[in-house]
Amino acid sequence: MNVITQPSPIRSFERNLTWWVLGCIVVGIALGQAFPGAFQAIGGLKIAEVNLPVAVLIWLMIIPMLLKIDFRTMGDVLAHSKGIGVTLFINWIVKPFSMALLAWLFIRHLFAGLLPAEQIDSYIAGLILLAAAPCTAMVFVWSGLCGGEPKFTLSQVALNDAIMLFAFAPLVALLLGLSSIVVPWDTLWLSLLLFIVVPVVISQLIREVFLAGRQKSLDALLKRIQPVSLSALLATLVLLFGFQGRQIMAQPFIIALLAVPIIIQVYFNSMLAYWLNKKLKVAHSVAAPSALIGASNFFELAVATAIALFGFNSGAALATVVGVLIEVPVMLSVVAIVNRSRGWYESA
Numbered sequence: 001m002n003v004i005t006q007p008s009p010i011r012s013f014e015r016n017l018t019w020w021v022l023g024c025i026v027v028g029i030a031l032g033q034a035f036p037g038a039f040q041a042i043g044g045l046k047i048a049e050v051n052l053p054v055a056v057l058i059w060l061m062i063i064p065m066l067l068k069i070d071f072r073t074m075g076d077v078l079a080h081s082k083g084i085g086v087t088l089f090i091n092w093i094v095k096p097f098s099m100a101l102l103a104w105l106f107i108r109h110l111f112a113g114l115l116p117a118e119q120i121d122s123y124i125a126g127l128i129l130l131a132a133a134p135c136t137a138m139v140f141v142w143s144g145l146c147g148g149e150p151k152f153t154l155s156q157v158a159l160n161d162a163i164m165l166f167a168f169a170p171l172v173a174l175l176l177g178l179s180s181i182v183v184p185w186d187t188l189w190l191s192l193l194l195f196i197v198v199p200v201v202i203s204q205l206i207r208e209v210f211l212a213g214r215q216k217s218l219d220a221l222l223k224r225i226q227p228v229s230l231s232a233l234l235a236t237l238v239l240l241f242g243f244q245g246r247q248i249m250a251q252p253f254i255i256a257l258l259a260v261p262i263i264i265q266v267y268f269n270s271m272l273a274y275w276l277n278k279k280l281k282v283a284h285s286v287a288a289p290s291a292l293i294g295a296s297n298f299f300e301l302a303v304a305t306a307i308a309l310f311g312f313n314s315g316a317a318l319a320t321v322v323g324v325l326i327e328v329p330v331m332l333s334v335v336a337i338v339n340r341s342r343g344w345y346e347s348a
Contacts, residue, residue, distance in 0.1 A: 017328040021321070024234055028241025029248060039242045043312050051307055054239065058195055058304040059202075060232035064225050065136050065300070066203035067218065071158050080152040083277060083286035087156055090273045090294030091134040092167060098268060099131035100124075100175045102261035111257045116247070119315035121181050126306050126319025127261060128175045133168055134160040135296035138327065139289070142296065145335045148289030156293055164196055164298075172305070184309055191308040195301055233324075236303060240321055243312035258322040263330055270295035270334045274345070284345050288338040296331055299323045 032039050045052045103124040112120060136157055143153040169192045173185070207218065241248070248254060273294035277287035299320060306316040338345075 018325060020234060021237060021325045024237035025241050025248070028238040029245035031238065032242030032245040039239070039312075042239060043243065051312070054236060054304060054307050055194055057232040057236045057239075058300060059199060061229050061236070061300045062136075062195065062199045062304075063203050063206075064222060064229040066161070066199050067206060067222060068140065069136070069158050069161055069203070070154065070207065071162060071204065080149070080155070080282075080286050082280045083152055083282045083290045084156055084159065086273055086276045086280065086282070087290045087294050088159070088163075089276075090269050090290075091160060092163065092171070094272065095134075095265065095269050095294065096128065096131050096171055096175055099261065099265050100128055100179060102265055103127040104179065106257075106261045111260075114251075114257060115254065116251065116315075119247075121179070122310055122315030123258060123319045124179050125176055125181050125310060126302070126314070126316030127258070128179065129172060129302040129306050129309075129316065130262065130297050130299060130320050130323045131265060132172050132175065133164055133298035133301045134293060135298050136161060138296060138331070139293050142292040142331055142335055143289035145332075146288035146292065146338050147285055148292075149283070149285040152286045153289045153293070156289070160293070161200065165200065168192060168196060168301075187309050188305075191305045195304045195308075233300070237321060237324065240303070240307075240312060240317055244318050244321075247313075247315075247318070254318070255322055255325065258319050259326050262323055262326060266295045266330050266334065271337075274338060274341075278345055284338075284342050287345065288342075291338055292331065292334060295334060296327070297323055299327060 042053055043051065107115065107123050107127070108120055115123065134157075139153060139157055142148075143150070169188050173188060176182075206221075270291040274287055274291040277290050282290070302320040302323065303317065306314065306320045310316040
């Protein structure tokens with residue numbers, strides 16, 4: 001029997017994330033115009049093309065999220081094998097390649113005349129990075145809002161994170177190559193090490209060594225460091241828009257154009273996962289979070305990797321941030337769809 005949880009409330013920050021990002025756009029652009037030298041100095045603090053301030057900020061964002069993941073829960077995968085299979089198919093086959101196709105269609109062709117020509121490849125790269133890694137943290141919020149089966153959600157996220165350790169860099173390299181974008185292999189592997197491997201190791205050491213599996217201690221730690229994680233996200237966004245300000249001011253519709261393929265791929269992937277689960281007669285409490293996990297993106301990792309590979313000033317960095325901007329309203333609409341369609345889903 002599947003356990004159906006009651007929908008959990010979305011916290012104030014997550015609910016208003018879109019407005020926070022819009023605020024960061026305004027503040028970042030203003031600071032970038034007022035203190036260009038300071039932003040250039042921050043941009044120059046890097047080793048092997050990896051910006052050190054951003055690396056620290058990304059760790060502060062990612063490690064608290066990974067602390068929620070217990071890789072031992074992957075033993076529960078077989079209990080929900082159909083739902084797990086659907087989500088893996090969407091996450092690692094459909095979503096990355098469909099995003100590459102949508103980026104090629106919209107950015108290289110339909111919108112090419114409306115975008116700066118020198119940034120076309122970079123925008124495509126950013127969209128590919130956004131779709132190449134499944135979401136980790138916000139998935140728990142979305143799953144709670146649709147009454148998702150908690151063990152399925154936890155085991156699916158743990159499995160995705162384990163796969164990401166091995167598949168992220170080769171998948172990104174493949175899709176960038178298919179899009180005729182030069183792959184900076186050294187920086188890509190360094191990004192994998194810094195932004196996936198090291199945070200995973202640190203988070204699991206904290207779980208096992210310092211917390212010794214005590215859930216109350218973990219909950220208390222997560223509550224304490226949550227403001228640090230959120231502050232790091234906002235600081236990263238301000239830095240990004242400080243560098244992107246001139247480009248945005250010159251062509252203010254760039255963000256709207258980049259949002260189009262992202263929104264399409266979210267609805268396409270979520271509804272495909274939802275439909276496949278229905279065909280396989282998977283319980284709604286598994287199908288709903290399966291659709292949400294299949295559609296959402298690990299935007300923190302995408303932002304970090306885009307900055308490392310292409311720089312603060314790149315279209316790739318801007319494209320990944322657009323994913324942050326539209327994450328909440330689009331995913332909340334998907335939550336509403338799967339909740340309101342439960343009667344249809346459970347009909348014969």
